[in-house]
Amino acid sequence: MNLTQLQRKLIAVARANPPDDRVPYAFERRLLARLTGLPPADQWTVWARMLWRAAAPCLGVMILVSAFAIATGGWRGSEAPLGESLETAVYAVLADPGE
Amino acid sequence: MERSDAELVAAVRGGDTASFEDLVRRYQPHVFATARRYARREEEVEDIVQEVFIKAFQKLDSFRGEAPFEHWLMRLAVRICYDFLRRHRRNRESRFSDLSDPEKDWLDRFVAEPASAPEDADAARALVNRLLTFLSPKARLIITLLEIEERSVKEIAALTGWSVPLVKVRAFRARAEMRKYLQQLKREQYL
Numbered sequence: 001m002n003l004t005q006l007q008r009k010l011i012a013v014a015r016a017n018p019p020d021d022r023v024p025y026a027f028e029r030r031l032l033a034r035l036t037g038l039p040p041a042d043q044w045t046v047w048a049r050m051l052w053r054a055a056a057p058c059l060g061v062m063i064l065v066s067a068f069a070i071a072t073g074g075w076r077g078s079e080a081p082l083g084e085s086l087e088t089a090v091y092a093v094l095a096d097p098g099e
Numbered sequence: 100m101e102r103s104d105a106e107l108v109a110a111v112r113g114g115d116t117a118s119f120e121d122l123v124r125r126y127q128p129h130v131f132a133t134a135r136r137y138a139r140r141e142e143e144v145e146d147i148v149q150e151v152f153i154k155a156f157q158k159l160d161s162f163r164g165e166a167p168f169e170h171w172l173m174r175l176a177v178r179i180c181y182d183f184l185r186r187h188r189r190n191r192e193s194r195f196s197d198l199s200d201p202e203k204d205w206l207d208r209f210v211a212e213p214a215s216a217p218e219d220a221d222a223a224r225a226l227v228n229r230l231l232t233f234l235s236p237k238a239r240l241i242i243t244l245l246e247i248e249e250r251s252v253k254e255i256a257a258l259t260g261w262s263v264p265l266v267k268v269r270a271f272r273a274r275a276e277m278r279k280y281l282q283q284l285k286r287e288q289y290l
Contacts, residue, residue: 001210003281007211010230013223014247019135021128024145028123031152038153069104 104168111159123152126169130176136243137180138187139228147183150177169258177240177258184236195229195284202226206288233280238273245270 080088102110102121110118129147134147151169155172162171198206201222209216217223231239243257252270256263 001285002213003278003285006209006281008276009209009216009218010223010227011242011246013218013220013226014231015249016218017224019132021132021135023127023131024141027127027145027148028120031123031149032120034149035119035153035156043238046135 105164108159108162108168109264111156117153119156122155122168126172127152129169130172133173133176134180136247137184137239143183143187147176147179151179152270154179174258174260177244177262179230181236181240181259184239188236190286195287198229199225202229205286206284230280230284231278234276237269238276241269242274242277245273 102118103123104122107122108277111122130148130151131144134144136146136153138147142162151172155175158175162168199222201220202225205216205220205222205226234242240259241255244250244258245252250258252263252266255261255266259266261269
């Protein structure tokens with residue numbers, strides 16, 4: 001069996017038999033009835049849909065940044081214990097009020 | 100006197116929803132024929148056409164009138180058909196072992212004498228449809244537009260929103276995919 005010839009023949013069959021373009025009875029009427037029955041586009045719905053769409057890329061960026069921070073060791077922060085760091089931060093202004 | 104597409108579009112934009120019915124009536128045969136290339140069941144075809152016109156109505160403000168309305172509508176139709184193919188991806192494990200007797204007879208006739216196998220036979224049409232359902236959505240879309248509808252690469256790029264080089268690459272892959280399934284047919288039927 002010559003496959004190239006068969007491929008050409010099958011394409012010729014498809015070309016020789018174009019699909020039917022008949023339209024079901026009163027299709028346009030039903031469509032218009034549906035269109036007029038559609039609720040008007042609510043801006044909050046559009047906004048919510050956009051937020052949902054943005055969620056996936058944001059999650060992706062977050063994962064990438066976290067992976068980068070873990071890989072470079074940036075997530076560990078300062079070497080000092082948390083209590084000590086907090087104390088330094090809170091009393092920073094009081095320690096040298098002249099500055 | 101019949102109103103032009105531009106006049107009808109302007110009327111719909113101005114709030115005259117009834118004018119959209121004239122646009123639908125004008126282009127629905129073309130959209131139905133396009134949808135029937137990708138969907139077999141009439142309910143599916145009707146759903147696709149409905150979606151095309153509803154989207155067209157909702158996005159009418161984005162139609163700038165630089166190209167004819169028909170081109171804009173057909174672009175929308177092709178993209179919705181492609182989405183339909185992606186949503187309804189058939190079982191890729193399909194085999195040619197369940198060919199009907201008329202399909203087998205048509206193939207036997209083709210093998211014996213290729214020119215004698217008729218192009219208008221129901222069996223040949225069934226075989227083509229079977230082959231197309233095996234293809235991936237991308238391959239099916241490209242084969243339909245490029246080989247069956249004989250559109251140019253540039254036209255396909257405009258219809259699908261893909262770049263010209265991407266259409267060429269996908270056309271090459273689609274032909275290879277089709278050939279793979281024909282080889283499978285040969286293996287299952289004649290080896």
